[in-house]
Amino acid sequence: MKSFRKELVFEVKERREYINITRQVNQCLAESGITEGLLLVNAMHITASVFINDDESGLHRDFETWLEKLAPEKPHSQYHHNGYEDNADAHLKRSIMGREVVVAITNGALDFGPWEQIFYGEFDGKRKKRVLVKIIGE
Ligand code: ZN
Secondary structure (H helix, E strand, C coil), rough: CCCCCCEEEEEEECCCCCECCCCHHHHHHHCCCCCCCEEEEECCCCEEEEEEECCCCHHHHHHHHHHHCCCCCHHHHEEEEECCCCCCCHHHHHHCCCEEEEEEEEECECCCCCEEEEEEECCCCCCCCEEEEEEEEE
């Protein structure tokens, strides 16, 4: 069995943003030389997510609206967590959107359903954050 590990780094200028990282993940898969197995992608920070969905800008605006209804950023004082920080909403948004995705690798490619793409969701940006890619298989 082969194993591959790589960290991707993102520095997002806005507090919140969704980035399609499918191309970078495909590059990792090519580098790994693995053609059958499993691929894991996870955010290495508790205020960011990795998730799979459609690359459609209207949907991304809908995510933003929906998440702001569930866990509005402001006022910062509404959250117990925000004693020394202002990112309680980002922790909650990350919990809803998830930590990681696992994708099957078949014949050297990500075995996606229709329209599936991998996204990095940033909820407390303006600093460097890491995403782990781990691939196992043969
Ligand atoms: Zn925090």
